[in-house]
Amino acid sequence: MSLPxxxxxxVGATGMVGREFFRVLEQxxxxxxxxxxxxxxxSAGSRLVWRGASLLVEALRPDAFAGVDVAxxxxxxxxxxxxxxxxxxxxxxxxxxxxxxxxxxxVPLVVPEVNPDDIGLHHGIxxxxxxxxxxxxxxxxxxxxxxxLERVLVATYQAASGAGWRLVxxxxxxxxxxxxxxxxxxxxxxxxxxxxxxxxxWREGSNGxxxxxxxxxxxTRKILHQPELRIAATCVRVPVAVGxxxxxxxxxxRALTAEEAIAVLSAAPGVLVREGDDYPTPAEVAGSDKxxxxxxxxxxxxxxxxxxxxxxxxxxxxxxxxAVQIAERAIRMGALTR
Amino acid sequence: MSLPxxxxxxVGATGMVGREFFRVLEQxxxxxxxxxxxxxxxSAGSRLVWRGASLLVEALRPDAFAGVDVAxxxxxxxxxxxxxxxxxxxxxxxxxxxxxxxxxxxVPLVVPEVNPDDIGLHHGIxxxxxxxxxxxxxxxxxxxxxxxLERVLVATYQAASGAGWRLVxxxxxxxxxxxxxxxxxxxxxxxxxxxxxxxxxWREGSNGxxxxxxxxxxxTRKILHQPELRIAATCVRVPVAVGxxxxxxxxxxRALTAEEAIAVLSAAPGVLVREGDDYPTPAEVAGSDKxxxxxxxxxxxxxxxxxxxxxxxxxxxxxxxxAVQIAERAIRMGALTR
Numbered sequence: 134m135s136l137p138x139x140x141x142x143x144v145g146a147t148g149m150v151g152r153e154f155f156r157v158l159e160q161x162x163x164x165x166x167x168x169x170x171x172x173x174x175x176s177a178g179s180r181l182v183w184r185g186a187s188l189l190v191e192a193l194r195p196d197a198f199a200g201v202d203v204a205x206x207x208x209x210x211x212x213x214x215x216x217x218x219x220x221x222x223x224x225x226x227x228x229x230x231x232x233x234x235x236x237x238x239x240v241p242l243v244v245p246e247v248n249p250d251d252i253g254l255h256h257g258i259x260x261x262x263x264x265x266x267x268x269x270x271x272x273x274x275x276x277x278x279x280x281x282l283e284r285v286l287v288a289t290y291q292a293a294s295g296a297g298w299r300l301v302x303x304x305x306x307x308x309x310x311x312x313x314x315x316x317x318x319x320x321x322x323x324x325x326x327x328x329x330x331x332x333x334x335w336r337e338g339s340n341g342x343x344x345x346x347x348x349x350x351x352x353t354r355k356i357l358h359q360p361e362l363r364i365a366a367t368c369v370r371v372p373v374a375v376g377x378x379x380x381x382x383x384x385x386x387r388a389l390t391a392e393e394a395i396a397v398l399s400a401a402p403g404v405l406v407r408e409g410d411d412y413p414t415p416a417e418v419a420g421s422d423k424x425x426x427x428x429x430x431x432x433x434x435x436x437x438x439x440x441x442x443x444x445x446x447x448x449x450x451x452x453x454x455x456a457v458q459i460a461e462r463a464i465r466m467g468a469l470t471r
Numbered sequence: 472m473s474l475p476x477x478x479x480x481x482v483g484a485t486g487m488v489g490r491e492f493f494r495v496l497e498q499x500x501x502x503x504x505x506x507x508x509x510x511x512x513x514s515a516g517s518r519l520v521w522r523g524a525s526l527l528v529e530a531l532r533p534d535a536f537a538g539v540d541v542a543x544x545x546x547x548x549x550x551x552x553x554x555x556x557x558x559x560x561x562x563x564x565x566x567x568x569x570x571x572x573x574x575x576x577x578v579p580l581v582v583p584e585v586n587p588d589d590i591g592l593h594h595g596i597x598x599x600x601x602x603x604x605x606x607x608x609x610x611x612x613x614x615x616x617x618x619x620l621e622r623v624l625v626a627t628y629q630a631a632s633g634a635g636w637r638l639v640x641x642x643x644x645x646x647x648x649x650x651x652x653x654x655x656x657x658x659x660x661x662x663x664x665x666x667x668x669x670x671x672x673w674r675e676g677s678n679g680x681x682x683x684x685x686x687x688x689x690x691t692r693k694i695l696h697q698p699e700l701r702i703a704a705t706c707v708r709v710p711v712a713v714g715x716x717x718x719x720x721x722x723x724x725r726a727l728t729a730e731e732a733i734a735v736l737s738a739a740p741g742v743l744v745r746e747g748d749d750y751p752t753p754a755e756v757a758g759s760d761k762x763x764x765x766x767x768x769x770x771x772x773x774x775x776x777x778x779x780x781x782x783x784x785x786x787x788x789x790x791x792x793x794a795v796q797i798a799e800r801a802i803r804m805g806a807l808t809r
Contacts, residue, residue, distance in 0.1 A: 284772050288626035288718035290668045312650035329754035330628045330709050332780045341768025363772035367718040371668050372710055380626035380705040416667035430679025434622050434701035442670045
């Protein structure tokens with residue numbers, strides 16, 4: 134891209150998504166004039182690598198955003214609530230990966246391949262959606278455009294990295310125990326994850342749903358501009374390091390054959406369809422930027438039903454990549470400032 | 472049980488389900504007068520433990536069923552097709568855990584808590600259902616009786632033991648590799664299972680579905696006596712040793728609240744409901760005889776929708792236990808012989 138070079142800040146720089154921000158910015162040759170790595174007092178003083186050089190991690194303080202054009206936040210909802218308005222006041226566009234602002238009415242929630250124009254409506258903050266809502270809407274939007282959406286049911290297979298370093302390390306320790314014939318122990322997560330699948334570990338939501346399931350429902354509706362979309366989810370954590378998978382059942386308003394659905398999805402930006410036994414798995418697609426769709430077939434239990442299997446890297450397209458794409462799109466739209 | 476002692480044969484005695492047969496028979500004090508362990512030529516000569524004594528594994532030959540009252544088969548569909556008729560001719564009741572006879576019109580397919588009376592219709596063979604169809608129908612039947620069934624969607628999280636010793640060992644080796652920082656290798660299964668989830672590994676079925684998904688659909692309809700039931704499944708193998716889990720979305724004909732559904736399921740035989748954060752996971756319920764149901768809630772995407780999470784030991788209730796229960800029920804019904 135030949136764009137004016139910008140002053141960038143990454144908040145939550147030492148987290149799993151934070152580190153991915155640096156990798157994605159570098160790989161995509163984002164026009165960086167300067168970059169600041171911001172984190173908690175605890176992480177301040179540590180160092181990251183940026184373009185081959187050492188970058189000091191600084192403590193996040195209110196004056197950290199002076200001169201910053203783009204601030205990428207991924208340090209939890211509390212930090213975003215406390216510091217994003219400061220960054221906006223300092224003149225930065227905030228792309229926020231936390232859930233803090235996603236459902237706020239004047240904050241656009243954007244998947245660039247799905248609802249890019251919403252970026253233009255921002256008042257300083259653009260929210261980056263939940264790591265399952267991003268691949269889900271990437272697959273639903275082309276189907277919606279072609280045939281309308283009636284109802285969506287999702288069961289997830291979510292990687293440990295969705296919960297950050299702590300669960301990734303806990304899973305590694307538990308895997309070590311399993312391999313050595315010891316009993317794996319749960320430390321921070323409510324259940325042992327190695328050799329297991331856990332339909333929980335998220336905070337309570339409402340009506341028996343956890344927060345993750347509520348996010349998928351509400352965010353999918355907002356991104357697709359379909360506030361009444363009938364949609365439900367069951368979220369499950371699986372012993373995978375990186376890569377979220379979704380078993381999706383969709384009812385469209387008009388019937389599509391499997392071949393038509395495959396054609397529609399194959400033409401969708403950022404989506405890669407794998408046919409037959411070439412289905413995607415998370416261990417194989419981790420590190421990729423695409424949303425992979427396999428096992429596309431008619432759901433024979435409904436006249437307009439489709440079933441498919443969706444996999445994406447939750448740290449990249451599910452988080453850091455999508456956020457950087459939002460910033461790139463804002464630049465191209467001339468929508469960097471309010 | 473004070474029942475006449477019987478002559479029992481276990482076919483496929485050295486397989487994972489075969490060994491579970493011996494444990495279940497012993498634990499339930501099945502009235503065994505004598506027991507024969509039958510297996511392939513390759514396994515013949517090895518030894519099992521039965522009631523604290525050593526039991527010789529014999530090669531399965533056509534004359535193996537002389538004097539046998541109950542033959543429990545779990546050696547694959549080919550062996551069942553070849554040898555079950557011989558066992559029936561010799562006067563045995565065959566309870567067959569393979570898929571060979573499940574959909575045959577004159578062979579009952581039975582979950583004792585769901586359709587016990589079907590046992591009386593046998594002509595020598597009673598089929599034991601698929602390891603996912605058993606827990607699924609245990610949960611669907613009480614809901615069907617109370618409110619009728621309209622549509623069922625299932626996404627599975629299936630343990631390696633469902634595919635036998637070979638995949639369990641392969642998963643162990645791969646887990647070892649992961650723990651040692653080596654790249655796990657797929658040998659027999661089409662993809663690496665450790666650190667991954669795999670929506671395949673079953674033979675091709677029809678219309679884009681694999682055989683496992685077709686079995687769940689067809690067998691559920693047959694067990695519930697609802698041949699037109701609208702039902703679809705996506706089957707996924709997960710890196711778990713024992714214990715199949717199912718994310719289930721059910722639409723009933725009449726609306727049930729979550730509380731009503733919980734009450735109905737709590738009263739169902741063989742079903743254990745776990746509420747709130749006490750959801751079941753496979754690693755925790757492996758070895759149990761119950762079908763565990765958690766996360767029962769309204770599916771807000773449908774006026775008559777329910778969502779829940781079902782877990783059962785695939786080797787016990789999903790296979791050996793259910794088969795032994797069929798035999799016990801046949802004895803009590805006086806339906807051991809045609």
